[in-house]
Amino acid sequence: MSYLYLTILFPLIGFILLAAGRDKLSENVAALIGVGSVGLSALVALFAGIEFVQADGTAYNQYLWTWFNVGDFSATFGLHLDGLSLLMIGMITGVGFLIHIFASWYMRGEDGYARFFSYFNLFVASMLVLVLGDNLALLFLGWEGVGLCSYLLIGFYYSNPANGWAAIKAFTVTRVGDVFLLIALFLLYQQFGTLDTVYIVENAKTMLTDSNIAFWTALMLFLGAAGKSAQIPLQTWLADAMAGPTPVSALIHAATMVTAGVYLTCRTYTVFQMAPEILQFISIVGAVTLLVAGFAALVQTDIKRILAYSTMSQLGYMFMAVGAEAYQAGLFHMLTHAFFKALLFLSSGAVILAYHHEQNIFKMGGLFKRNKFLFACFAIGGGALAALPFITVGFFSKDAILWQVWAHGHTTGIETYGTLFWVGVAGAFLTSIYTFRLIWVVFFGEEKTHYHEIKGVSYWLPLAILAVLSTAVGALLQTPVLNILTEANIPAFTMTADLEHYKHTIELYAVGIALTGLVLGIILFAFAYGSVKKLANTSFGAGVAHIWRSAFGFDALYDLVFVKPYLLLARILGRDPVDGLWLMIPAVVKGGHKFTSWRQTGSLREYASSIALGVVVLVIILIVKQVGL
Structure with a gap:
């Protein structure tokens, strides 16, 4: 596995070639470099995975060079391959390669074709640095790299100012999360004297014994993760990020970058275990996010925004699992989500081109x-x-989360998790409804826009592969994935033996309510859509729809609480009040000079009158004082 660094080097070279060539490269050459570099990276990842399995899951470390030395702190540029990072690089390069193939077809004829693939390649390289880095400083380098690429790709169509604002919004909101992550790194270094990931994970239970430090460190880590993974309160950027080309949404906002927060929390799970209240908080945030996003998806009209809110919702399930210490279930759902959400985003891209x-x-x-x-x-x-039972991969991953959240509540005696289970079930109910609504409206009824024929192997081949992986065939990966995660010391979910016989009952609840949502969706949109529109046109219906469409008004709230005060402060400081204060002194002097010079008229009559008036005033003052005595 000494060639592990090539997984990063190939897309990095692709970025350099594409960035240098830009408009000088033909579309075919740009596609060959952009797609080929990620294909080679995926091939290297495959070979590394085979060797990893043959080595019985023994972690592999590759030291490349010392990145920097500052005082007693030294950060290496080294790679760490274990079961968790293997899962991530397989997902990033495998699904990423399919998305690159599709993008080579989707972006044909667009201005900046080579520029697009240069950003795409740089993103893949940055994401691989994030998951393979052997220390948190290197993870942070990749973390910032994917943030930069997200900004560049969301604002790819920069000639439209709205796209530029969407890119700035995504960059700004995720930077807020990054500040929290940076604070967490400072706290970890203060406690451990290093940012070596393996050392921190192995020694957290013995060295992170101060409950206050553990609380704040875990909270800062989670807030950093929440920014990247679009969880409340840092979720507002994701829907607007759909301004970028559709393959960007498939790669960044479905399969890779938005899952970085889930990866971070699972990678540093021992730190979170030292702050159980933060674990509970993570599950609550995930549950609230999935519910808010589910309602928002119900009323969206933009095909990509529907999928964006569904992504936010599914990420909520993953965090709900992490907070319940069901790490393996959350990570497996992360993998399956990459399959079916990439499929949906790429399919929506094809629909958009067709119309x-x-x-x-x-x-x-x-x-x-x-x-x-x-x-x-x-x-x-x-x-x-929607997690249709037995025939789709989502059933095997999502229902495992719901069951384990319920079981965790009964194992620990924390009633909150029982409530969160029902929130998750309600989210599944909403998912079924808005998923059917999307499919029914797009594929059935009257054709309202002329259809344009689409074809090409680079269009249908990635979709076909992802479609197969999104069926029960993809569930065959569950056992090997859970095995390599166990070998990476990601804990398997544990519960008391007396709860095992409840498993099928709980799953039946989840499946039954999700299928009820599907049936309700069929009734509402296939048979009673007229009644739905009548309700939507009432004042009550319009009000509720507006609240849901705006995702419960977080944007308006942040505009009122943060943006407007900031702009007011900027206007005040823009006039430089400190300089203005000092300028008052010369202004007073100048005013006094102007007043005194105004009396210098050169008229003897006025001077005599002024003297006489002064004498009168003095006499009056003397008389008043005399009377007073």
Whole structure:
């Protein structure tokens, strides 16, 4: 595995070549470099995985060089491969390669074709640094790298100012989370004297004994993770990030960057275990996020924003699992989510092209008759998203989370987790409804926009592979994934033996309510849509829809609490009040000079009158004083 560094080097070289060539490169050459570099990285990751399994899951460390020395602190540029990082690089390079293939078709004819792939390659390289780095300083380097690439790719169509603002918003909100993460790194270094990840994980239980330090360190780590993974209160950027090209949404906002927060919390799980109240807080935040996002997805009209809110919701499930110490279930759902959400985003990209870049689902319709392959992809991806039982991969991952959250509550006696289980079930109910709504409106009914025929192997091949992985076939990966995670010392979920016989009952609850949501969605949108529109046109319906459409008004709240006060302060400071204060002194002197010089008229009559007036005033003062005596 001495060639592990090549997984990062290949896409980095691709970035350099594409950035240097830019408009000088033809689309074919740019696609060859952009797609080929990630393909080579995926091949290296595959070979590394095979060797890792043959070595019985023994962790591998590759020292490359010393990054920097500052006083007693030394950061290496080294790579660490264990079961968790192997899962991540497999997902990043494997799914990323398929998305790159699709993007080579999707972006044809766009200005900045080579520029797009240069950003795409740099993103993959940064993400690999994030998950392979053997210390948290190197993780932070990759963390900032993917943030930069996210900004560049969201604002790719920069000629439209709205896209630029969306990119700035994503960059700013995630930077808030990054500040918290940086504080966490300072706290960890203060306690451990190093940022070596393995050392911190192995020694957290013996060295992080101060409950206050453990609390604040875990909280800062989670807030950093929440920024990247779009969890409340740092979730507002994700929906607007759909301004970027659709392959960007598939790669960054479904399969890779947004899962970095989940990776971070699982990588440093022993730190969180020293602050159980933060673990509970993580589950609560995940549950609230999935519910808020589920309601928001119900009323969106933009096909990509629906999927964006569903991504936010599924990330909520992952964090709910992490907070319940069901790390392996959360990580497996992260993998399955990469399959079916990448499938849905790429399929939506194909739909958008087929309808001449139209993204409003109510201006589509009738696509089932035109393209049954896309319908099959949406049906499989949507089924996995809604966790249709037994036939989709989402069933095997999401229901495992719900069951383990319930079991954790009964094992620990913390009633909160029992409540969170029902919140998760309610989220599954909403997911079924908005998923059916999306598919029904796009693929059935009257065709409202002229359909444009789409074709090409680089269009259908990635979709076909992802569709297969989104079925129960993808669930075959569950056992090997859980095995390598166990070998990476990511704890398997434990519970008391007397709870095991409740498993099927709890799963039946979850499946039954999700299927009820599907049936309700069919009734509402296939048979009673007229009644739905009538309700939406009432004052009550319009008000509720507005609240849900705005995702419960977090943007408006932040605008009122943070943006407007900041702009007011900027306007005040823009006039430099300190300089203004000092300028008052010369202003007073100048005013006094102007007043005295105004009396210098050169008229003897005025001077005599002034003297006489002064004498009169003095006489009056003397008389008053005399009377007073």
